[in-house]
Amino acid sequence: MSLEDSASKFRLPTNVKPFHYDLTIRTDLDRFEFDGTVKIHLDVKEPTSKIVLNSDGLQLDNVYIRSDSSNEDHTPSDCSVNEKDKRVTFTFPATFEAGSKLELGIRFAGELKDGVIGYFKSSYEKDGQKKYYSLTQFEAAFARRAFPCWDEPALKATFDITLVSKADTVNLSNSAVISEETFSDESQSHASLKQAFPLLDNHWKITKFQTTPIMSSYIVAFANGPFEFTETTVHLTVSNKTVPLRVYATADIIHQTQFALDVTAKVLPLYEKFFDVPYPLPKLDTLAADLVGAMENWGLIIGHTSMMLLDPKKADMASKKRVATGQSHEIAHMWFGNITTMEWWDYLYLNEGFATLMGEVIAIEHSRSSDQIHHSSTDTWTALWRSIVNCLHIPSKLLVPAQIAFIFDALSYSKAASVLRMLSAYVGKERFLKGVSLYLKDNMYGNTVTNDLWKGIAAATGFDVPKLMDSWIKKTGFPVVTVTETSTGIRVRQDRFLETGIAEEKDNKTLWSIPLNILTQDANGKPVVDRTTLLETREQYFPLDTSKTFKLNAGTNGIYRVLYISERLSKIAQEILKSDSCFTLEDKLGLVKDCMALSKAALMRLSSALNLIDAMRQEEEYLVWSTISKSLDDISSIWKDRTEIHELLDEFCRSLFKPIVKKLGYDYSANDSIDITQLRTTAISHCAVAKDTDVVNELRRRFDHYMKTGDDSKIPADLESATYRVAVEYGGRDEYNAVKDIFQKSPTPSAKIGAMYDMALEH
Structure with missing residues (x-):
């Protein structure tokens, strides 16, 4: 069976395509049930007497179909349900000709169950009583649990949605409300609703919403509740x-x-x-x-x-x-996803990778202000690809709908975002966004594959984007770039990087197109970055003055590690110590990340990595210390069973972070910069993990005060997690129960998350 035949087996037939839904849903939160009617307007693409669509767990009845060529309603002569594929097939006595338009009407009903997919119910407590509301989660293939539909991303349509609910609740949907009124038996306009829902009376209301743009079924939404x-x-x-x-x-x-x-x-x-x-x-x-x-x-x-x-x-x-x-x-x-949507779920990364890049890096970087969260794009960027060392290529070929849930992973989010970020840095962010704009405009309300995005970016930049990106998208993992030196230049070699070192020969076949972004210094000692150099072969020689400072991957935009000889790393550490260092914040973060990852993979001596960190003692940037903290945690976890080594690492950590605690103290002020706030939290938290006696005792004292008085004012929000951790680790059953009580009763998400995490730690 060919790949195309396999794909067609798991996709709906294309003999008809929906273009509009008239959808009415009645929600009864007292009975935990819903029912409704849908009129689906169809274009007939091929002559057919069979209509196949998605439905899952719904009771269907009152099915009819009407052609634009006649006013006659046809009822199905046969109805078959495929529980495995969540489909229903209606066979009609008439054959509908290509080019005609149909109206398919169906009445349906279902239960509002506990859960997190389809149309489901949830609850909360008010005045000691449990209250309920309903909501939807249709991604990836769960709209079919709420109403019969063509539940595939490429089968887009417009939607007119009407929600019928108890009068004292609120109805929400995709578009804006155009009318809302209490049901009345006397109203002529309500007669059809009374026929569809005989139990309606003046305790119910009808909310009508504007017609949506053309859209995929998985982004349809509605909710009802107080x-x-x-x-x-x-x-x-x-x-x-x-x-x-x-x-x-x-x-x-x-x-x-x-x-x-x-x-x-x-x-x-x-x-x-x-x-x-x-x-x-x-x-x-x-x-x-x-x-x-x-x-x-x-x-x-x-x-x-x-x-x-x-x-x-x-x-x-x-x-x-x-x-x-x-x-x-x-x-x-x-x-990116709603206006322009991936053609099928194996291109999910087009949605999630780009949203991760925009939402978690670029947008936050551009929207900083004194009253908003300060968030360095570099902090997120360097964290994105920690977990993608062994990621498969993207997109992964996906045929079976049941597999869809498994692709919402680091592949679709982190690796895709990292690849797109690297491309943005290489071609220039402004031109990258211009290319994205062209992509959106060329595919408005349509469905796309990878090359459609590359086409837009190529048009805006003039680069051969597919050639540059194919290895990153279609190959597994990412490389380590090894740098050796001569008196006249450097020789650079690429190999596939694994957490255990360089891949064996059989797994080391990939050649990536690597933007080297080589930083050097001009005659005045100022940094100069060559952003045009690509490494596309296994090894290549580049002439430069190795007597001066240089660094690859300037700005830490590339998805690769850089392995230097130990002498070069020592020179880099010396450059970092200078007040006028040519290295940016991003460069320092990348150096720490690379050295710690390479030492963890046994490609570099741990002492060399720690010497680099030691050279950063005078750093004042929170992000540098945050990166050092996370990297040391990773290394310490390796030696957890080697007490003598673990204790030495703890001692090193205390020597780094204790001076910061002494300088900044434990008390937070509204006048503190956000960087100072985060640096204080990082230093105190890391000292607590490294078993610093003074820090541990101070956090225990603050938690003891809370246990005795119920007053948590001595536990700042930013120290909640560190304090709970110390309470659980150094306390007894009473402290554990107190943290458990915080998890169960705290009204704030931050306290709940901190308490949950710290109760789960192994000590």
């Missing part, structure tokens, strides 16, 4: 319109939604300007709810409370970063 909201508006310059923004939540947590709203107001106009493509919907809502992760439904983002909420009175910096990057990621999808 929601409240915070709101603002933002003016968008490209579309020249003012858009209302709201963040919805239940009453108990609505006070924690302001930060997500502020991020939305900052980022939405930024993206419209970047892409030069108007935001097409009349509003953008966000719902903080009980969901796994977050979902970029067009016009109605839904995300887990931990990703959307921030306590205005006590929020640590990690929580601010999580909300800012998470919301920015989902908003990026409004264009």
